[in-house]
Amino acid sequence: MLKEKFSRVTYKDIIHIFKFLFALPLSAVYRIRRGKMWLISEYAGEARDNAYRLFQYLRQEHPEIDAVYAISINSSDFKKVENLGEIVSYSSLRHWVYYLAAEVNVSSQKGGKPNAAVCYLFEVSGLLKNKRVLLQHGIILNDVKYLYYKETKISLFICGAKPEFEFVKKRYGYPEGSVVCAGMCRYDALINEKSGSDGTILVVPTWRKWIAHGEGAGHFTDTLYFKRWQEFLNSPKLEKILAENGVRLIFCPHRNMEKFLKYFSYGSQLITLLQWSSADIQKRISASPMLVTDYSSISTDFAYMHKPLIYYQFDAEEFRQRHLEPSYFDYMEDGFGPLCSTLDELLSKISAYAGSNFAPEEKYTKRAADFFAHIDNGNCARNYNAIMKLLGRGR
Numbered sequence: 001m002l003k004e005k006f007s008r009v010t011y012k013d014i015i016h017i018f019k020f021l022f023a024l025p026l027s028a029v030y031r032i033r034r035g036k037m038w039l040i041s042e043y044a045g046e047a048r049d050n051a052y053r054l055f056q057y058l059r060q061e062h063p064e065i066d067a068v069y070a071i072s073i074n075s076s077d078f079k080k081v082e083n084l085g086e087i088v089s090y091s092s093l094r095h096w097v098y099y100l101a102a103e104v105n106v107s108s109q110k111g112g113k114p115n116a117a118v119c120y121l122f123e124v125s126g127l128l129k130n131k132r133v134l135l136q137h138g139i140i141l142n143d144v145k146y147l148y149y150k151e152t153k154i155s156l157f158i159c160g161a162k163p164e165f166e167f168v169k170k171r172y173g174y175p176e177g178s179v180v181c182a183g184m185c186r187y188d189a190l191i192n193e194k195s196g197s198d199g200t201i202l203v204v205p206t207w208r209k210w211i212a213h214g215e216g217a218g219h220f221t222d223t224l225y226f227k228r229w230q231e232f233l234n235s236p237k238l239e240k241i242l243a244e245n246g247v248r249l250i251f252c253p254h255r256n257m258e259k260f261l262k263y264f265s266y267g268s269q270l271i272t273l274l275q276w277s278s279a280d281i282q283k284r285i286s287a288s289p290m291l292v293t294d295y296s297s298i299s300t301d302f303a304y305m306h307k308p309l310i311y312y313q314f315d316a317e318e319f320r321q322r323h324l325e326p327s328y329f330d331y332m333e334d335g336f337g338p339l340c341s342t343l344d345e346l347l348s349k350i351s352a353y354a355g356s357n358f359a360p361e362e363k364y365t366k367r368a369a370d371f372f373a374h375i376d377n378g379n380c381a382r383n384y385n386a387i388m389k390l391l392g393r394g395r
Helices: 002-007 009-035 050-061 077-083 092-102 117-122 161-171 186-191 215-222 225-235 236-245 256-265 281-289 299-305 316-324 345-354 361-371 379-390
Strands: 036-042 065-071 088-091 104-107 132-134 154-159 178-182 201-205 247-250 271-273 291-293 309-312
Touching: 009 092, 009 117, 050 065, 050 104, 050 186, 050 379, 065 077, 065 092, 077 088, 088 092, 104 379, 154 161, 154 345, 154 379, 161 178, 161 361, 186 281, 186 299, 186 379, 201 281, 215 225, 215 256, 225 256, 225 345, 236 247, 236 345, 256 281, 281 299, 299 309, 299 361, 309 345
Parallel strands: 036 065, 036 104, 065 088, 104 132, 132 154, 154 178, 201 247, 201 291, 247 271, 291 309
Antiparallel strands: none
16 A cells, blocks of 8 residues: 555655645644644545535534635635635645644545645654544445555544444454544535435446556546446437436546546437536535436435435446455445446336336335434534544533
8 A cells, every 4th residue: 555655656745745844843833823723624626525514514603613624726616615714725835834733634535635645654654643533525335445544543533324333443443432423514414405306317436446547547448437337328228218207317427537527428418427526516416316326425425315326336346356345335235226237227227216206215215224323414513522522622
């Protein structure tokens, strides 16, 4: 893992080492002036996940907390965060100063830092011992080994499901009390913001490491991933299902696969290709009546709202060998929707759900009820309390 990290070091990472060294003495001054600061972030250009929802909650419910949000000034989400409170430009010198001075750093991403490579080096080696909270950007459904304690040294790891909590606590190596089942902050919005249906099926395949970072990147159109999704988008049967039921479809691959979106083509006016960076996924989740995915944890958002979903896993063996190993979650036995491995199976299930006006099936809603630790709008509050306890100021 460490060798793989160093293989991706760039000249920009080297520049950040100097930013880090320059920020060190400045951070000592800021620690005196703003010793209770909470620095919150997601990816550089995003404010639409658990960290944003927590920041929003803090500004509304706990304005006494000195909370700062780190985001790129070029982000399409910049204005909505700026309207809530203080921001700092992502990866800037000030971001480094705040990162080193903050009482706690909170992110929905492991890499939500001024520079992920440099921070990884200092944090995992033990040279940097600041308090860090991982809110996650989704419930763990696969064995994500880069989130093991030895790879993060995270102070507080937030989970959102009962079996996930037990799995992480038992397998990931975190110290006692460092893993807390407080729920995903963004789920509050799924409860608080009225969930409707705009008649648009959402299709969100997750990424493939061997394609995004490996040999598949140079020959994308030769990959099974491209062939199967291209076949799906151009299926005459799919277009017929959409037309007959008066619904549309949005195809929005994971952010790490966005660069390949230009290779996909489709002939139907009922289908839209959407870039992750320009999509407000939270709003799309609330508005869409059904999800089609392969392994994405966005499936848990739909399960949380008792909306139907379908898993389309045409490359399960390769995915397990080259991307993520299985965990406590069996997609067939524990999944929140039917599991398909062929296009015909997938289209048959889409047709059935569309024909029933996307009515959820009882066995899947029961699985969801058993899966989540909480189905309410108290996730942000529980996350806040968990962080306060970490800082020695909570119950």
